[in-house]
Amino acid sequence: QVQLVQSGAEVKKPGASVKVSCKASGYTFTSYGISWVRQAPGQGLEWMGWISAYNGNTNYAQKLQGRVTMTTDTSTSTAYMELRSLRSDDTAVYYCARDSYLEPFPYWGQGTLVTVSS
Amino acid sequence: DIQMTQSPSSLSASVGDRVTITCRASQGIRNDLGWYQQKPGKAPKRLIYAASSLQSGVPSRFSGSGSGTEFTLTISSLQPEDFATYYCLQHNSYPPTFGQGTRLEIK
Numbered sequence: 709q710v711q712l713v714q715s716g717a718e719v720k721k722p723g724a725s726v727k728v729s730c731k732a733s734g735y736t737f738t739s740y741g742i743s744w745v746r747q748a749p750g751q752g753l754e755w756m757g758w759i760s761a762y763n764g765n766t767n768y769a770q771k772l773q774g775r776v777t778m779t780t781d782t783s784t785s786t787a788y789m790e791l792r793s794l795r796s797d798d799t800a801v802y803y804c805a806r807d808s809y810l811e812p813f814p815y816w817g818q819g820t821l822v823t824v825s826s
Numbered sequence: 827d828i829q830m831t832q833s834p835s836s837l838s839a840s841v842g843d844r845v846t847i848t849c850r851a852s853q854g855i856r857n858d859l860g861w862y863q864q865k866p867g868k869a870p871k872r873l874i875y876a877a878s879s880l881q882s883g884v885p886s887r888f889s890g891s892g893s894g895t896e897f898t899l900t901i902s903s904l905q906p907e908d909f910a911t912y913y914c915l916q917h918n919s920y921p922p923t924f925g926q927g928t929r930l931e932i933k
Contacts, residue, residue: 743922753870753913753924769921803869812917813860814881816869 710734712804712817719823720794727790728820730804737785738762743807744778744789746800747819758807759787794824828852828916832925838933839904847899847912847928854894855918861890861899862913864927870913874899906932 715729730742744756757768759778766778777790787804804817829852839845849859857877862870872881874890877897887902901908909932914925 752927753915755922755924767920809917812875812922813862813870813915814872814875816871819869 710806710815712806712815714802714804714817714820717821717823719825722795722824722826724794724824725790725792726794726822727788728802728804728822730787730789730817732761732785732787732806735806737780738782740806740808740811742778742780742787743805743813745803745805747803748797748800751800756789756802761787791822794822796824798822799824827921828855828919828923830914830916830923830925832914832928834928835926836929836931838931840933841904841906843904845901845904845930847914847930849892849897849899849914849925851895851897851916851918855916857893858916858918859890859892859897860915860917861888862915863908863910864913865910873912904930 711733713731718726720726738761741758741760743758746754746756757778759766761780768776775792779788801819801821803819805813806815807813831850833848859877860872861874863873864870873884873888877892878890889900891898909930912928916923
C-alpha cells in the first residue's frame with residue numbers, strides 16, 4: 709500500500725532553516741509528483757509547492773519563492789522540503805502528498821510539526 | 827489564483843442528520859475538485875475526487891456533485907465518526923487552492 713512517512717518534529721529559532729523529509733513506498737516514486745501543504749495552528753490548508761519526482765521540475769507558491777526549495781532523491785524514494793529564514797508565522801504542521809495531474813492529493817504523509825520560537 | 831469559498835464555516839448537527847457543504851469557485855474549474863476530511867491531529871483524507879467520484883473505502887453516505895463553479899458535499903446520515911473538518915480543493919489551475927474549511931460539530 710502507498711505510504712508517505714515524514715521526519716519528526718523540529719524546533720527552530722527565527723532566521724534558521726528546516727528540512728523535512730517524506731519517504732515514499734508502495735508505488736513507483738518517479739511516476740508521480742509530491743506536493744507540500746502546511747497548516748498553521750487552528751488554521752486551514754495552504755499549498756506550498758510541487759516537485760516532479762521524474763525530472764525534478766518544481767512549482768512554488770509565489771509567497772514562498774526564494775525561501776523554499778523542494779528536492780527528491782530517487783535512490784531512496786524520498787522528497788525533501790527546505791524552508792529558510794524561518795519566522796514565527798512559519799510555525800505549522802507540514803504535510804507531503806502524492807500529486808499528479810490525473811490523481812491529485814490522494815495520499816498524505818502523517819505531518820511534521822515545525823515550531824519557530826526564540 | 828482561483829478562490830474557493832466554502833460554506834458554512836461551521837455546522838452543528840445530530841447523528842442521523844443529512845448535511846450539505848458547499849464550495850464556490852471564483853472561476854470555472856470543470857470538475858477538478860476534491861473533498862477532504864480532517865480529524866484533529868491527523869492528515870487530511872480524500873473522500874471525493876473529480877467532484878463526484880467516491881474514493882475507494884469511503885462509506886457511500888458521502889457523495890459529491892457539481893461542475894464549473896458550484897460544488898456540494900453531502901453526508902446522507904451523519905455517523906459519530908463523521909464529526910470533523912471538511913475542505914474542498916481545486917486543482918484545475920496553479921496554484922491548487924483549498925476552501926477555508928467547514929467544522930462539523932455534534933449538536
